[in-house]
Amino acid sequence: MAMPTSRSPLQVLVIGGGIGGLCLAQGLRQAGVEVSVFERDGSADGRRQGYRLRISPEGERGLLACLPTALGELLSATANVRDDSGLVAYDEHLVEQWAPSFEDPRADAPDKIDAVDRVTLRRILLAGLEEVVRFGKNFRSLERTAAGRVVAHFEDGSSAEGDVLIAADGTNSRVREQLRPWDRPRDLGIRTVFSRIPRAAAVAAGLPEALQDRFSYVIGTDGHHLGLMPMTFRARPSEAAARLWPTAELVDSDDYYMSVFNVHQADLGMDDEAFFALSGEQLCRLVVERTSAWHPDLRGIFGHALADTTFAVALRVTQPVQPWEAGPVVPLGDAVHTMPPSGGVGANTAVRDAEALTVLLTAVDRGERELDEAMAEYQKAMAEYATQGAEMSLRIAQWSIRKAGAQESAG
Numbered sequence: 452m453a454m455p456t457s458r459s460p461l462q463v464l465v466i467g468g469g470i471g472g473l474c475l476a477q478g479l480r481q482a483g484v485e486v487s488v489f490e491r492d493g494s495a496d497g498r499r500q501g502y503r504l505r506i507s508p509e510g511e512r513g514l515l516a517c518l519p520t521a522l523g524e525l526l527s528a529t530a531n532v533r534d535d536s537g538l539v540a541y542d543e544h545l546v547e548q549w550a551p552s553f554e555d556p557r558a559d560a561p562d563k564i565d566a567v568d569r570v571t572l573r574r575i576l577l578a579g580l581e582e583v584v585r586f587g588k589n590f591r592s593l594e595r596t597a598a599g600r601v602v603a604h605f606e607d608g609s610s611a612e613g614d615v616l617i618a619a620d621g622t623n624s625r626v627r628e629q630l631r632p633w634d635r636p637r638d639l640g641i642r643t644v645f646s647r648i649p650r651a652a653a654v655a656a657g658l659p660e661a662l663q664d665r666f667s668y669v670i671g672t673d674g675h676h677l678g679l680m681p682m683t684f685r686a687r688p689s690e691a692a693a694r695l696w697p698t699a700e701l702v703d704s705d706d707y708y709m710s711v712f713n714v715h716q717a718d719l720g721m722d723d724e725a726f727f728a729l730s731g732e733q734l735c736r737l738v739v740e741r742t743s744a745w746h747p748d749l750r751g752i753f754g755h756a757l758a759d760t761t762f763a764v765a766l767r768v769t770q771p772v773q774p775w776e777a778g779p780v781v782p783l784g785d786a787v788h789t790m791p792p793s794g795g796v797g798a799n800t801a802v803r804d805a806e807a808l809t810v811l812l813t814a815v816d817r818g819e820r821e822l823d824e825a826m827a828e829y830q831k832a833m834a835e836y837a838t839q840g841a842e843m844s845l846r847i848a849q850w851s852i853r854k855a856g857a858q859e860s861a862g
C-alpha cells in the first residue's frame with residue numbers, strides 16, 4: 452500500500468548544524484515550521500573549514516531570505532569591507548594575468564555582503580536557535596517507520612522521529628554513507644594548505660598595495676598556486692551585536708588574510724599519510740619554502756601565517772550531482788554536492804538549497820503541497836544548479852594546477 456505523503460503540520464529533522472543546516476533552520480523557524488537540528492560537535496566552536504567565506508549574489512539573497520531582518524543586518528554590519536577591484540590573478544613575478552569581472556546588481560549597495568568571517572557567520576546562524584539546535588548529537592543510522600516517517604539514531608543511544616530528515620552533514624555525510632555508499636566525492640589529487648595571516652603583519656612585511664584589498668591569485672609556473680583573500684571587518688562584531696542582537700555571542704577578531712596554497716599531490720614529495728601528519732608550523736614552513744623563488748614582495752608575508760591556524764585538506768568533488776531516491780530523506784549542501792573551494796560557491800549553494808527547501812517545506816507544512824512532489828521539485832532544480840557550480844569550481848581548480856603541467860589524479 453502506498454504511504455501517505457501529505458504532512459501537515461510537518462516535523463523536520465536536520466542532521467548537521469553547518470552553514471546549510473542552520474540556514475534552513477532559521478528559515479523554517481521564521482515560517483513557524485517545527486524543526487530540530489542535530490549537530491555532532493559539542494559546541495559552536497572549533498571547526499577547521501577556513502576563515503573567510505566568499506558570499507555570491509545567490510548566497511547573499513538566500514541568507515537574507517532565511518534570517519530574521521536584524522540578523523541579516525548583523526551579518527552585513529560585520530561583513531568584509533567591499534572593494535571594487537574584484538579578483539586578479541598574477542604569475543609568481545607579480546605580472547597580472549587575468550582580471551575577470553562579475554555581474555552583480557547589488558555591487559554598489561552600501562550593505563552589500565561579499566565575504567564574511569566564518570566564525571561570525573556561524574554564530575549569527577545560531578542566534579535565536581537555542582531551543583532548536585542540539586549539540587553533541589552524532590548521527591549513527593536511520594530507519595523508516597511503517598507510517599512513512601523517519602527515525603534518526605545517535606551515538607549516545609538517543610533517537611528522534613520526524614516526517615522528513617534533511618541530510619546536511621557535509622562532505623563525509625553518514626546519512627549518504629548509509630543510503631548511497633557508492634556516491635562519495637572524488638579526490639582531485641590537489642592538496643591545500645589554509646592559513647590565517649594578520650593583516651597588519653602582512654602589510655608591514657611589504658605586501659604590495661595592489662594586493663592589500665582585493666582577492667588575489669598567484670599562479671606559479673613551478674606548480675604551486677596561492678590565493679590571498681582579505682577579511683576587513685566593517686564593524687567590530689561584539690559592538691554590532693550589542694546594537695542588533697545582544698544575545699548573539701560574536702567574537703572580535705583583528706582583520707586578516709586567508710591564504711590558500713594549492714599543490715598537486717604528485718608534487719608534494721611525500722605521501723598523504725606524511726602530509727596530513729604535518730603540524731601547522733611544518734605546513735607554514737612548506738609554503739615558505741615552496742614560494743622562496745617568488746617575487747620578493749610576496750616572500751616575506753607567509754612567514755607571518757599563524758601556525759596554530761594552519762591546516763591542510765584534500766580537494767574533492769561530487770560529479771555528477773544526482774538527486775537522491777524519493778522519500779523522506781532529502782540532502783542539502785556538501786552531503787550531496789561537494790565542490791573544491793576554488794569556485795567559492797560550495798557554501799553559497801548550500802544556502803541556496805536551504806532557501807528553496809524553506810519555501811517548499813513551508814508549503815507542505817501548510818497543507819498546500821505534497822511532501823514527495825515538493826522534494827522531487829527541489830532535488831531536480833538542485834542537481835542542475837549544483838552541477839553547474841561543481842563544474843565551474845572544478846575548472847578553476849584544474850586551471851590553476853594545469854598551469855603547472857600537473858595532471859588530475861584518477862582519484
Ligand SMILES: Cc1cc2nc3c(=O)[nH]c(=O)nc-3n(C[C@H](O)[C@H](O)[C@H](O)COP(=O)(O)OP(=O)(O)OC[C@H]3O[C@@H](n4cnc5c(N)ncnc54)[C@H](O)[C@@H]3O)c2cc1C
Nearest residue numbers: 467469470471491501505590621784785795796797798799
Ligand atoms: C577552507 C575552505 C574554504 C571554503 N571557502 C568557501 C567560500 O569562500 N565560499 C563558499 O561558498 N564555500 C566555501 N567553502 C565550501 C563550504 O565550506 C562548504 O560548501 C559549506 O560549508 C557546506 O555547508 P554544509 O552545511 O553542507 O556543510 P558543513 O558546513 O560542512 O556542515 C556540516 C555539519 O554537519 C555536522 N556533522 C557531520 N557529521 C555529522 C553527524 N554524523 N551527526 C551530526 N552532525 C554531523 C558537522 O559537524 C557540520 O557542522 C570552503 C570550504 C573549505 C574547506
